[in-house]
Amino acid sequence: MPSAFATSASYQPDPLGPDFEQLVLPQPDDYEGAVRAVLVRCRQEPSVPTPRAVLYVHGFNDYFFQREMAAEYVRHGYRFYALELRKYGRALLPHQRPNNVRSLSEYFLDLDAALTQLQAEGSPRVVLSGHSTGGLITALYAAHCRPPELAALVLNSPFLELHQSWLRRHLAVPVAVALGARWPDLPLPAGLPPTYGQSLHRAYRGSWEYDLAWKPNHVFPVNAGWLRAIRQGQARVRRGLGLPLPVLVLHSDRTGRGRSWHEDCKRTDIVLEVAHIAALAPRLGHNVTVQAIPGAVHDVLLSAPAVRAAAYRAVFAWLSRQVGVPVLGHHQSVE
Numbered sequence: 001m002p003s004a005f006a007t008s009a010s011y012q013p014d015p016l017g018p019d020f021e022q023l024v025l026p027q028p029d030d031y032e033g034a035v036r037a038v039l040v041r042c043r044q045e046p047s048v049p050t051p052r053a054v055l056y057v058h059g060f061n062d063y064f065f066q067r068e069m070a071a072e073y074v075r076h077g078y079r080f081y082a083l084e085l086r087k088y089g090r091a092l093l094p095h096q097r098p099n100n101v102r103s104l105s106e107y108f109l110d111l112d113a114a115l116t117q118l119q120a121e122g123s124p125r126v127v128l129s130g131h132s133t134g135g136l137i138t139a140l141y142a143a144h145c146r147p148p149e150l151a152a153l154v155l156n157s158p159f160l161e162l163h164q165s166w167l168r169r170h171l172a173v174p175v176a177v178a179l180g181a182r183w184p185d186l187p188l189p190a191g192l193p194p195t196y197g198q199s200l201h202r203a204y205r206g207s208w209e210y211d212l213a214w215k216p217n218h219v220f221p222v223n224a225g226w227l228r229a230i231r232q233g234q235a236r237v238r239r240g241l242g243l244p245l246p247v248l249v250l251h252s253d254r255t256g257r258g259r260s261w262h263e264d265c266k267r268t269d270i271v272l273e274v275a276h277i278a279a280l281a282p283r284l285g286h287n288v289t290v291q292a293i294p295g296a297v298h299d300v301l302l303s304a305p306a307v308r309a310a311a312y313r314a315v316f317a318w319l320s321r322q323v324g325v326p327v328l329g330h331h332q333s334v335e
Contacts, residue, residue, distance in 0.1 A: 009117065011041070014090075015211070016067060019043050022090060025113040032100065037110035038084040038091045039117055042070040046077045052151070052323070053079040053123035055114055059132030059299065060099060060159070061192060061219040063089025065210040068308075069301055076316045079123055083114045085137070089214040098220035102184050104137050104233045111141050115149060127319065129154040131299055132271070133230070135249075136160060139284055140233050143241035151323045153247045153284075154315060156300050157269060159230070160237050161276035163255075177228045184225025192219040192271060193258035199265045200302055206266075208302060243285030246322040250311055251277045252296035267307075271298040289318060 014020040020042055027035040054073045058064050064082035073080045084091040085107050087098055101107070111128075118126055126149050130138035135158025142153055162173065179186055197217030198204035204217070255275070256268030264270075274292070281290045291314050293300050295307040303311070 009120070014040055016040070016065065019067070020070070022084075023117065025110065025117070027086060027109050027113070030106065031102075032096050034093060034095070035086050036091050036093065037086050037113060038089070039114050040064055040082040040084065040090070042074060042080040044071070044074050045079060046074055048077060050077050050079065051123055052077065052125050052127070053081060053118050054127040054129055054154075055111075055118060056080070056082040057085065057111075057128070057130040057134035057138050058082070058088065059130075059134050061215060062131070062134075063211070063214045065208075065215075066301065072312050072316075076319070078127070079118075079121075081114065081118060083110060085110050085134075089211075092214070097223075099226060100223065101229055102180075102225040104140055104229050105144070107137050108141050108145055111138070112145070112147075115147055119149060124149055125151045125323075127152045127154060127323065129156070130158065131156040131301075133159045136230070136233050136237070139241060139243070139247075140236060142245065143236075143243055143285075150245055152245055152319065153243065154319075155247065155249045155281075155284075157251045157272055157274075157277060157298050158249060158281070159234075159272065160280040161234055161273065162231075163271065163273045163276070173227070173231065176224050177231050180224030180226075180228030184223060184228070186224040188222050188224055188227060194218050195258045195261050195265050196270055196298060198261065199270075199297060200299075205261070206302075237280055237283055240283045241285060244287075245285065246287045247281075247284050247289070248315065248318045248322075249277065249281040249284070249288060249290045250293055250296075250300045250314065251290075252298070252300065253292040253294045266297065266304065267295045269296070269298045287322075291318075 011021040011023045014022040023039045025037040070080040087096045128138050135155035194217040200206040251274045252269040254268040255273050256264045256270045258270030293311045296303045300311045
């Protein structure tokens with residue numbers, strides 16, 4: 001089996017340090033001009049050679065910075081890659097508006113390119129993992145494109161429904177979606193509370209270090225075309241995706257309020273309604289496991305150390321059952 005690093009691809013140093021490097025994946029121009037995605041890989045390989053890999057896809061107002069996640073997958077026998085979708089993080093170009101797409105299928109080209117690269121590097125079996133909006137995108141991609149190399153889908157608080165009042169979701173949102181078909185660039189107010197970022201970043205009340213230019217507390221603005229794309233994707237989930245591959249869905253055990261700061265912001269999901277996730281997840285496929293993680297925040301793997309340790313145990317025990325990857329030793333609580 002060829003080494004992951006015996007490849008002619010032009011990887012470059014990555015801001016995460018010497019254990020990571022990045023590869024630009026050029027894409028065809030779109031309505032804003034030049035487009036690219038960026039593939040990040042962890043240079044650390046599992047102690048036992050393996051053809052298996054995981055490809056992680058970030059959420060909205062997000063990018064990949066989780067060194068710990070990469071280390072956990074490597075420790076459990078996976079090569080680790082993360083994909084920066086077009087118009088996010090490392091892939092964002094100066095002429096682009098962050099997260100500006102008119103259909104979630106635009107991201108399918110990014111995923112195609114990443115999986116092709118993983119295959120070229122000796123990983124024919126891939127676990128696809130997505131957080132929040134990335135969870136919605138990866139589920140739709142797996143259902144629409146059916147890439148044969150996918151072994152399983154691991155979703156972390158997937159964005160399967162809007163967390164809005166009934167009135168806004170059934171009256172205001174449909175109007176905005178209709179406008180998005182004709183005027184996709186119409187700006188809309190974004191709804192993510194700044195308290196979520198404050199609960200994560202070490203400069204505020206959290207413990208994580210990341211680039212606030214790529215993951216700001218006051219989220220990037222959205223437009224009507226983006227909302228239309230999201231609602232079309234969520235409608236597809238409500239109709240049922242019929243995924244044949246095994247799917248794991250993690251989410252917090254509680255939804256919290258995030259308009260103003262309180263300590264529950266650090267142990268509940270203040271971004272999505274967890275009841276929506278639990279209710280809609282079974283519509284993803286025929287083999288779906290839904291697991292609530294007590295005390296988790298919206299990004300379950302950014303929760304308190306004991307909480308995310310429990311989440312990693314759940315992920316790797318499930319993968320061991322579904323894809324045959326052994327759990328390598330006792331998992332210690334993350335520091």
